[in-house]
Structure formats: structure tokens, C-alpha cells
Amino acid sequence: MKWRMTSPRSPFLRSRRFWLLFLVFAALSSSLLFAQYQKSPPDFGDSYSFPSPTHPEPRSALVRSLDIVLLAAALGTGTWLILKRRSRNGVLMLSIASLAYFGFYRKGCICPIGSIQNVTLSLVDSHYIVSLSVIAFFFLPLVTALLFGRIFCGAVCPLGAIQDLVLLRPKKVPEKLDRALSWLPYVYLGLAVLFAGWGLNLALGSLEIQVGRRFLICEWDPFVGIFRVAGPFHMMAIGAGFILLGMFYGRPYCRWLCPYGGLLAILSRFAWKNVQITPDKELDCGLCADACPYGAIHDLRADRADCLACARCYEYCPRELELSGGGRADEELVQVKP
Amino acid sequence: MEPDEKNGTPERLLDRLRKSWFPPAAVLAAMAGIVAAAYRGYTGPQPPLEKPETPPAPEPAAEKEAEQPPVPLELHYARTAVIGGRDSLHPFRRTLLGVAVGSGDRIHALGDGEVRIFEAGGSFVRAWQVVSDVTCLGTAPDGRIVVGAPGRIEIYDEAGRHLGGFAAGEKDKPAAVTEVRVFGGEVLVADAAARIIRRYDTSGKQLGAIGTRTKTGNFILPNKWLDFDVDARGVVRATDTGRHQVSAWGLDGEPLGSFGKFGMRNAEDFVGCCNPVNLAIAPDGRIVTGEKMVARVKVYEPEGRLLALIGPENFDPNCIHIHLAVDSKGRILAADPVRREVLVFSRVAKDEDSKQ
Amino acid sequence: MSEKSTRRQFIDRSVRVVGFAGIAGAAGLLASRVSGDAVYQVDPFKCTTCDLCRTACVLSLSAVKAVNDFPKCGYCMLCPAYMDVTSQPDEKGIPAGKICPQDALKRKIVGDVDEEDPNNNYYEYYVDEAKCDGCGKCVKACLPPAGNGSLRLEIRYTYCVECNECAIRLVCPDDAIVRIPTPGFPPAGSHGEVEND
Secondary structure: OOOOOOOOOOHHHHOHHHHHHHHHOHHHHHHHHOOOOOOOOOOOOOOOOOOOOOOOOOOOHHHHHHHHHHHHHHHHHHHHHHHHOOOHHHHHHHHHHHHHHHHHHOOOOOOHHHHHHHHHHHHHOOOOOOOHHHHHHHHHHHHHHHHHOOHHHHHHOHHHHHHHHHOOOOOOOOHHHHHHHOOHHHHHHHHHHHHHHOOEEEEEOOEEEEEOOOOHHHHOOOOHHHHHOOOOHHHHHHHHHHHHHHOOOOOHHHHHOOHHHHHHHHHHOOOOOOOOOOOOOOOOOOHHHHHOOOOOEEOOEEOOOOOOOOOHHHHHOHHHHHHOOOOOOOOOOOOOOO | OOHHHHHOOHHHHHHHHHOOOHHHHHHHHHHHHHHHHHHHHOOOOOOOOOOOOOOOOOOHHHHHHHHOOOOOOOOEEEEEEEEOOOOOOOOOOOOOOEEEEOHHHOEEEEEOOEEEEEOOOOOEEEEEEOOOOOOEEEEOOOOOEEEEEOOEEEEEOOOOOEEEEEEOEOOOOEOOEEEEEEEOOEEEEEEOOOOEEEEEEOOOOEEEEEOOOOOOOOOOOOOOOOOEEEOOOOOEEEEEHHHOEEEEEOOOOOEEEEEOOEOOOOOOOEOOOOOOOEEEEOOOOOEEEEEOOOOEEEEEOOOOOEEEEEOHHHOOOOOOOOEEEEOOOOOEEEEEOOOOEEEEEEEEOOOOOOOO | OHHHHHHHHHHHHHHHHHHHHHHHHHHHHHHHHOOOOEEEEEOOOOOOOOOHHHHHOOOOOOOEEEEEOHHHOOOOOOOOOOEOOOOOEOOOOOEOOEOOOOOOEEEEEEOOOOOOOHHHOEEEEEEOOOOOOOOOHHHHHHOOOOOOOOEEEEEOOOOOOOOOOOHHHHHOOOOOEEEEEOOOOOOOOOOOOOOOO
16 A cells, blocks of 8 residues: 555545645545544643644735726726826826735736636647636736727836836837837747747757646746746846836837737727827927837837827826926916927 | 925935945945845855864775675565565455454454454455554454554454543544553553553553653653554564663553664664564564664564564565564564555574565 | 849738737647646645755745644644754753744643643644744644644645746646636536646
8 A cells, every 4th residue: 555645536536625625634534545544633731732734815806806896996096097187297106006915915927928828728738727816817908908009018017117117217218229129029929829839849859858747937037026026037137137127228128029019009900099199280390209218109109009108298298287287387378480 | 396495396405416436335335235244145057055063974885894794694584475465366456554463363454444363374264344544453362353543442353343441542632543452451542642551441441551651751752653562471572663662561550661762774773763663472472673764574572672674675665564463473464554565474594685 | 122122021011910820729729728727735645855945936035834734734843844853852841942944833731731741732733824834844743643734735826926836846846836726617528637657
């Protein structure tokens, strides 16, 4: 007899009751395993009572669903702030709140970027079941992107927020380079889907590559290590690198690597409503294009795919300021004659 | 929105911050700090820390030498028979819980919810059902058979007729009966819950307890098992597993000394957390012990000198018990509960190897 | 211009409709399989204490910890999970080496105390979770027949960050990281099965 039994595949073993019993009264299951043993615990007299082994419960389903509710609320509020209220400050506050909750409090999990892999694996392998949170986190921002553009990137994503906050010395990237780099997310997306769904089994002559299913995005996420204040050295180093780069070039991860950003970029091309830079008439001043750190304004129009809905352009738009009750105290709106 | 008010908004604040060199410096410093902390704090790919307080290990060669018994052992045993094994006519299919020697050296084995009786030569005599949950059995010189179950003792005659029984232990704390013996009309019951040996008459009246007069509270039984035997003079010897001792007691509860200590290297020591787990006394007064972790059986002089070693090659390594009995000819009966077979070991001359 | 923009609008609208349909279909398919939210836990029936729980967790100090099941514990003085029984004994004959590389398994005397001979005492063993890294050395050492098997590895939800995908599960050679239903969720048939048959 081997003392370790393989678990029988009975429905009872899969049921919740079993696991509760198992966790709380592990002593009971032990008597099945160690039939040679006496069941009764030792008796130390009345002075000693057994400390009960604690089993910290996971967050309840109710608390768990709060994540979904908060995500939906953040997306809704973000849409309102960007498209209706047209408030850069509001978006900034919302993204800071998102960074605090989804980033530092929830430690970057669950995140839509990583959920690409869960959804892929679940679609490939019907035995792999994803939770409601994963479904909501993957699809809600996609729906929002189809309707209103990349609201998630601008107002909700904690990875975006942390990069947005460190953007202190914005510099322009040559447009050609920007364009070339913006293909990278799709390469990364393809790799992530491949590895999550199938892994890689290649035999090229003598060279054999065998990699099982892996969640690349999670293994190489630059910012979760920072959210958790712990992580493998390579993740922390990559995170620090992205943050340093992000001080000068707006959101390098979002624009040039994020696979979910790539998905959102495709969908937001067909968005129903999108960021309108000026509230009404254009001045052709180009201040908005100068203000956009993401190179998303072409011909004084916000490019739907590249616009990360940060609302900076509103802030620098003379028309916007005029309509909202005057410009900055130290600036005066002067119409330049052509 | 008023202009002044707008000046104080977060975006404007950030805007003003952007114009100074302080924030980039702060971000740089923070990142450097985080990376440094991650490099220090991450334990994953690094080898585990050195074991604390580990003295230098002795030379492996010396260790191996030390494991050999320093003096050649006096007695040698060889396996001469296997009873109730897998291929036998009466295999134990589910459990094998104990072995005892009855009148005429008949071998009584408890398993599969039955008492099975074999002739000394190994031929099957008869079997009968006993109560469920049985844990141990003992035999009386008059042929009666006593079976222990949690909180219960049941008495049968040799043909399997139920003669009676009684509850063992206290009302709110039933005895965890792990061994039962009959001596001089008394039934001695090992109670692993109370960690004592209880003396009963056959009607179930408690006459006394053995094992209470220790330095700190009764027997120490980390493995929740207490085994004992009584020799012809009425000296009880019990396994004090947590202390790694075999202790001797008078029937009145008087401690009569003990032998044994923990040790992984010398054959006369007891290994692991809690050994010996099983014990039997031969008619000549020698003590036979069974150990777990290193499944082996040893024979000692009553004062503790090691006489013989029956090595782990005879038993399943996962044995938590090796139930023992010795018949009138000095043959050792060892029940391996994992392989579910009763092994019979007989004395052999020195030149014969105990391994078969 | 207006014709072009109408065509553009038509394309946009069509893609939107297709997109919504696709999203609804995929989400519906996945949601139809959901029957209970689930968290990860170590299945002790399968676990072989391979040490990957220590290295694979995304946290630098793994969320998998050793847990002592007190009623099952023997309270041994010579606990094989606490001390390395094969190490060199000190002058009292007690092995001086410890099993835990992090020194996270602690003990204290319970019951009557004999100061001179520790063999007369019972000890309560507990895990310092701030130190335990889930290597499972103690769990292995406590397995029968050496010990009572009272120690086991468990994902502690006080530390677990509930990743999208448990990094340990991906590498576990025994498929011992399984999903268990969250207490408090309405009971429903079979919950998330994770093993690939």
C-alpha cells in the first residue's frame, strides 16, 4: 500500500461541501489516509486546549463581484468625464483612484491584459473554465472601446495610470518610429495567444523547442511587481525601465507593447463616439497636437486608434478654455490672423 | 470654473511640478529603490538560506561505520514462514491489526474484521467475525480471546462465542484501546487517549492504572499508540514512544525502570520521533520491539542489551506498526499491516544469514 | 465627401454590429460554463512537496505556507519535521540540525514542564508565516511512517493575490493546484475543472 492515494474522481470530491470539510476538518480526512493511526488527539489535561488551525477564507464572491461593479462604474464614469464633462482633472483623479484600487490594492489582479490568456486557453480547452471576473474584465473594456474608444486605457487601466503620472518631460517620437513600434503589440499578442493556448513545440532539424502552455504576459508584466512591491528581479527591472522611459515618452508600454491596447486600438477604430478635441469650432492653432504626448493627433484630429483618452488636449484647447469660463490666469487668448 | 480655482487643480499642479527637476529625480530614486529591494527581497531563484545552527556533518564514511552494530549481535533470526500473505489460501484483503499466540502455540491474527486461527505450522484452523472497529487482540492461557475496540473490550471463547464485554475508559473519555492482555484473571488495557494502562477484572471493574507515576504526565505517545506486554512474573513492559524508552512497571503501578534512548546511528537506539511502537515479551523474558520509520524488529535482554536485529528488508518501509508476539518456542511472529502478512522468524545459528 | 463619410459610417456600424455579436457570443459561451467562482488550493492528495511552490509563486515569499493540523500532530519532542534527525546529536543526544532552512517552524512546551530532560515534554509546533516560503521540507519530513503527517502545504489567502492564473499551477508537476469553490457562492453543480485530461 502506498500511503498517498490518488483522489477518486467522484462528484462529491468536486463539490463545495467536500472542500469545506477538507479545509476545516482536515483531521477527519486524515483518518481515511492514515488508517493505521489512532484517531484521538493526545490528551494534555485540562490546562491545554488545541489551537484550531486557521484557514483564512478567500474573498467572498460578493467582494469579488465588487471588482466587476467597480470596473463597470469606472468605465462609465470615465466615458462621462471624457466625452461629456470633458475634464482632464476628472480623468486624472479617476485614473489615480483606479491605480490605487486595481493596482496597489488588488495588486494588479485581475487585469484585462492578462485575461487575454485565460480567455484564449478557455476557448481552446473547454476543460479550462474562467471565472466571471475574467469574463467581465476581458469583455467590458472591449465593449466600451467599440462604443467610445479607449476609455479603459485613459481612465481605468492602472498600468496606464502609473505611466501617465510619471510622464514629466514629454518628448515627441518621430512619427515613422512610432508607427513602426506600434506593430509590436500585435506580435506580442500573437505570441501570448500562442503560448497561452498551445505552447510551442518546434522541431527544426536538431533544434527542438518544447515549451508548455505559459502565460507570457503575466510573466513579463512590467508593473505588477511594483503594485505588489515584490516580484522577480527581471520584472522589477523591466518595470523600472518602462517608468524611466515613460518620464520622457508618453506611456511606452501602452503604445508599443500592450497586447490588450492593440486589441482596443483595432476596436476603437470603429467606435461609435470618439474624443472631439474642440467643443465646437477649430482654431487650427495646433496646441492640442503639441499637448498630446502620445502622438495621437493627426491633422488636428484625434486618431481613434492611438488616442488614449487622457483628455490633455482639452486642457490646452483655447476654445475649450474660452467656453469653460476663460483661459489660464497668466494666458490670454489671442486670435492670430492668417 | 473660475481661473483661480483652476490653478489649484491637480493637472495644473502636475504641470507646475513638471517644470522642476525634483519629480524626475524622485521617480528615479524610487525606481532605483524598488529594483534594489526586489533584488534583495526576491527569494525565488536563489538557493535557500543555509540551515541555521547546523553543526558540521560527520564524515559520511564514519557515519556509515557507526551505523553498523559495534559488537556482533549474539542471536540471529531468519524468516521461516509467512502466514496470511497475498498468495496464501486465507489472505488478509483489507486489514491486519494484530497477532497473538494462544494455547498450543496457535497463531491468532486479527484482520478483515475476523479473528483467524492458524496452527503453529501455519495451517488454517478457523475464523470468526468480531465487532467492527477492532484495534487489537490478546489471548488468555485458558483459550479465551479478548478483543479491543475504541472504548470497548469484548471477550470470546476459542470457538468464537461471545462471552461478554465491558466499556473501557471514563464515561466522557472512552479509552483509545491499542493493546489488550490477560494476566492472572485481569484484563490489562492500553488506553492511548489517557496514556495509561488500565487494569480491569473480567466484569469490567477498574482495579488500577499503570503509567501514571512518571515525571511529567503518563506515557508520552506522539504517535497515539501504546503497546505493552506482561511477563510471567507480572512485570508490565510498555512502549514509551515519545521518550524512546521501554519502561517496566509492577502491576500496582510501581515504576521498575526503563531502557532505551533516541539515536539514528547505533542499532540499540530507537530512531525517529517515537519508537518503539510495538512490543512483546518472550517466555524467557527477552523483549521484542518493533520500530517504524526504519521498519525493524529487535530483541533485547530485560535490562536493555541488544541481542538480535531483524532488519528492514523484511518489512514494508511504510509500516507504522509491526505487531508482535512470541510463542513458547521463541519464534517471533511479526504482523506487517501494510503488506498484510504475518512473518514468522526463528532462531538460527550464527553462520546462517538472517536475510533470505 | 458626404458620400464617403456615409460609406465610412456604414462600415463602422457594420463592424460594430459584428463586434458586439462576436463579443456577446464569446462571453456567452464562456459564461455558460461558469458555475461558481473559484480560488486555487493545494490538493494534499496529489502534492509531492516538489519545492516549486516556493519558487513559482509570483510573490517573492510564496503564498503557499506549511500548516500544522494540531489534533493530528504528535507534539513530539523529537519532531522529524523540526529537527534533522540525521544530524549530529548534541551532548544530550538531541539532533542539533533543523529541517526548515528559514527557521520558520517554531515550537513551545505545553503541559507539565521537565526542565532537565526534554524527553519528558510535549511541544506544540507552529509555523511563522512571515518566514515560511512553502518549500515543503517539513511537510515531507512529517509524512508517515516518520511522522504523523500533520503538516501540509496550503495556499494562504491572506497572502495570495489571486492572479489571473496561478503561476504555481502552471508548473506543478502533480497537478496538485486545483480550483475550489469560494465559500459563500450559491452552490451549483460541478465547478471549474482545471486538469487537462
